Amino acid sequence: MEKTKKPKVAGVLNIISGAFGLIWAIGIYIGFSVVSDSGNIPAIASNPGFVPDIILWGAVPTLIISVIALVGGIFAMQRKQWKWVLAGSIAAMFSFIIIGLVAVILVAKSKSEFK
Secondary structure, three states, X not given: OOOOOHHHHHHHHHHHHHHHHHHHHXXXXXXXXXXXXXXXXXXXXXXXXXXXXXXHHOHHHHHHHHHHHHHHHHHHHHOOOHHHHHHHHXXXXXXXXXXXXXXXXXXXXOHHHOO
């Protein structure tokens, strides 16, 4: 079995995508928790109160997807758990589509290198 750099590159791409997703989820959570608490801003005061809450809870799936991408990236660096790496690469596509697509292709081509 020849070892290539494909799993490590896919792992780095998954970690980058997961990090972007985490930053995005934390930004959404912080931004909309501040916005939903400030009713004195006219543009926000005119919106129904549930709109910021819906967007705020939209950060939860983003957070879960980002963690799956990070876990897949860590396993890819170790060349273990091919199914988790593939799941992480697919999750990375939801977070950052170009990076995730490249990671999925690299993981699919290097399946034989995993334990």
